[in-house]
Amino acid sequence: MANKILKAARSINEPFERALLVNGWNYRLKKKKKSGLKLKMLSDSQKKEIKDYWKQYGKKVNPDWAAYFSAVNDWFDPRYIPESLYYSEIARKLSVKGMGGLHHKNVQEQIFDAKQPRTIVRKINNHLADSNYNTLTIDQALNLCEREEEIIIKPSTGTYGGQGIIFWNPEDGLEKLKDIISSLDQLIIQEVVKSHKFMREINESSINTLRVVSLLVDGEPVILSSLLKMGTNGSRLDGLSAGGIIAVFEKSGSLRESAVQIDQTVRTQHDDGFVFKGKKIPSYDALINDAKHQHNRIPYFKMVSWDYAIDESGDPVLIEANIPTGQIDIHQINNGPIFGEYTDAVLDHVYRGTEL
Template structure:
């Protein structure tokens, strides 16, 4: 009995430490001079500060710093007391929603995710070769060796990416098998990676920036025994880059339920565009077809991964107008993307109850 009590106290202390460490990371991000420059341009009124204090005190039980509200407001000029700071999202909301770190890690593995997606009929890019813990496999999961890899790939063009411990496009690369350095490039990718056929996006997605696979970011979360969907955004590449990630220089924009884009796309550090700087396509009213199909597939995938309470999905739509799942982000969800793009809190009418729930889970 004493051992159980001690174990429980140790677990509580560990959880408090992990939350404090994550909070410190989020606070440190806003010591970046680029971010300081952005939020310093906005001073909240006393009325706005009171709205934030009242809302968070009554639901979360504590006041929060105004930094995130200033930052989000600076992008669009839209103030919302229900903006949800990353100070609470990653350290607490994600941790409470996804308490088992083993599931978080396993489902983030793109090689594992592909097998689950195939089992529920959700399409992902076709895998040609994968490496799992330094073991090479073909698309039928048969063992192969490096000597046969070049023959297997032929002279095609592929997309290679790490399958674990990767984010923001880090480590991703385009492979041209006519290049004699292809095997060397793959060997530098580590023990866990996948080589996929290149995706050809639908016309409505490709036209925005043909060089990149532009993706729809969809956050789903389990709430009141249902899978809720946050407001959708789209990430778009620029400057000829094959990456669309905001951290890699891409832009992001809000997408209405009918697939139409909002007026402005943003970059991570507050560049704002009403048209794409490369293709000159005007964003406002431009329609991405078949968004509703993507949302249905995201919900289906979350049902298959119901061990987790919140997941950020990256989807695109292929040349046949069908959804393609790119990856699942099971931790470190970038809710700032949604809130900047939409100019309002990511959880909308659920925000108060979510804060109350977090208050009840607080250790």
Template structure:
């Protein structure tokens, strides 16, 4: 039911009720305008601009984004396949993270795509050096960091057994290296570059970029306690980050790094070119959200992408009305 009409309709009703209550508590929001959602959109506009400081009537409310844009330009019948982590390398062909093991429908395949037995995989992992770490994650349904574990073989193997016995599809991958310019904010997590791309009329537009950072833990997702910070069109980080509740941070709460000191995403233009090129492999979908990283040598990796329910809130709260230059096209979609 994840992408059903019923779920989306109920989501829209409940979200708008929540924001109408927010608007009542914040009377100034009644003076705001929203071009695409004139009635309830004003409350969303006020919430976003109250955080990022950019006034505009061209914000997309969260329900509008999911039900009037994403649902119109993405073929959700394909999502279960496209979002399956075991198939990402097959779909994108390059710049993905090679798997040590890939379990699909109860069969485990090794890095050479040969079948390997569970006990042999366990032995393989346990023979690794004690300081070698792995990532195990379920192939479907890891939103918010759920179903993702990082650690040595001793930590990962119990989850491997549980996932296999529960008949989950999953992948096991090495922990990849990240550029020093990304690791500096929270060294214990892979701090990923999230880019949203919007494709139409044969063109691919990177509409927003944020850097997601862990906050003392291994996961950078905001639902797991991480924070995100906006990135401008030159690759420079903005002066503040936000958490899941839109609380603002002018320095990293763990490492005390001041964001206003002028930090940039390394290889920013190259990362944007990569996702523009790779979006063309996903022609059935107009909107894709990409999780990326790059190492010190410039090697770029696509950790995963989201073909549906790609988070919009932290993009607009960090970067403002990210679809401002595409409102005319979006309006035509809903005529």
């Protein structure tokens, strides 16, 4: 009986939750317009193309989404995925219900066999443990951290845009570290990855990372879009919400000459002088192969956004798997519709129940 009640409650709440997401993301689009971000002027025929394309899936889509994504790249396409639909419906249908807990950072070491930052201490549901899940006292945890040159402390979930991430070194004092550890129920403490020379030359202060989006098609992972995320102005973080800059890299692993930023500016270089054009990502093929291999370990999710660093030895290091969703706007602004040539297949899967 309890299961039936829970199922009934969820069936009532889901439509309400979807409506909130749709309205919320549409409101965000309106705010972008009011804030001065430009939209492409669409012709009547382009608006009709958008209407006709989405009508086949029973959806009425605001053409402003395509106008927003194509405003700077001048790449009109009716297949741009509105964020209102992506977060409320599409992303949900691209993952197995109930598997969202796998995004917790303290779980990912158990799932993926990729090279990952070395874990020093973890806290799971207020339970302190070492890297092998052996129970620790707070003093033992502090002692392990004190041995390190520097550590990075992350909430084990909810770190979108780098929120809640803290760097600590012994000079900051153990009392500060104790306060940080005590303030969170769920966290992971890891070594700070020493970046490859190429990545340090971009910006010395941050751990610059690569965002790679993969999609399972016929059981095989394909790469949809790839970005290089870079920190600025002495920031330790490379996230866009922390003022980061992005560059786009092609399937060859070489950076594109220019990239559209989230504020619609177009950049060809970093503030510190790093020029995008002609630069090649080190260990690119190894990174892509590893992302595909890791995706095969979690086929519960058709789409995954991976964050990788390149360490000083040139190895790709998996920082995080963003599941079940990942930011799509910056990808579409630079690379067109996020699903590209697979858009029809994805939407057929989501709205018509076909196999992807």
